[in-house]
Amino acid sequence: MKKDSVFNHEKSFLNSWYNMRKGFEDFFKSKSKNLNINPAEAMFLSRIYYKDGISQRKIANGLNVSEANITKTFKKLEEKELVYKTIDKENNARRNLHLTEKGVKTFEKCMKIFEEFDKILFEGLTGDQKEKMENQVNTISNKSINVIKK
Numbered sequence: 001m002k003k004d005s006v007f008n009h010e011k012s013f014l015n016s017w018y019n020m021r022k023g024f025e026d027f028f029k030s031k032s033k034n035l036n037i038n039p040a041e042a043m044f045l046s047r048i049y050y051k052d053g054i055s056q057r058k059i060a061n062g063l064n065v066s067e068a069n070i071t072k073t074f075k076k077l078e079e080k081e082l083v084y085k086t087i088d089k090e091n092n093a094r095r096n097l098h099l100t101e102k103g104v105k106t107f108e109k110c111m112k113i114f115e116e117f118d119k120i121l122f123e124g125l126t127g128d129q130k131e132k133m134e135n136q137v138n139t140i141s142n143k144s145i146n147v148i149k150k
Contacts, residue, residue, distance in 0.1 A: 025039060037106060037110065040073065044070070044074075045099060052098055053086075055095065056071065074097065077103070082100055083097055083100065083103050084100060
């Protein structure tokens with residue numbers, strides 16, 4: 001007899017999370033064909049969009065990825081002419097990241113895609129229901145990140 005597990009329960013968080021992630025990736029891919037960007041790169045751009053001059057280290061910490069990953073992503077986005085860096089005036093070893101005009105426009109188009117998906121997901125829910133759901137998922141997300149950091 002096969003062992004029961006979360007894989008065997010259609011409504012398990014694991015299966016739901018997988019479906020949400022896959023659904024979003026497919027949705028984003030279909031809506032962003034002309035942008036030449038993926039969701040992870042959009043998240044990278046979001047950090048710079050909301051905090052111009054942020055360091056690669058702070059982006060890595062905020063996205064829970066390695067600085068090497070951020071360096072690779074930056075290079076890809078730099079080749080696409082979406083980002084550039086400057087030397088920090090107070091610390092010559094630190095590089096500040098910025099969006100180009102094209103980067104700003106690209107990210108703003110990404111925001112619309114994210115907002116459209118969000119609207120579809122939460123259609124029919126009240127503001128309170130949506131907030132409760134977001135709080136619950138955020139709690140689970142934070143626990144997940146803490147597992148990695150142990």
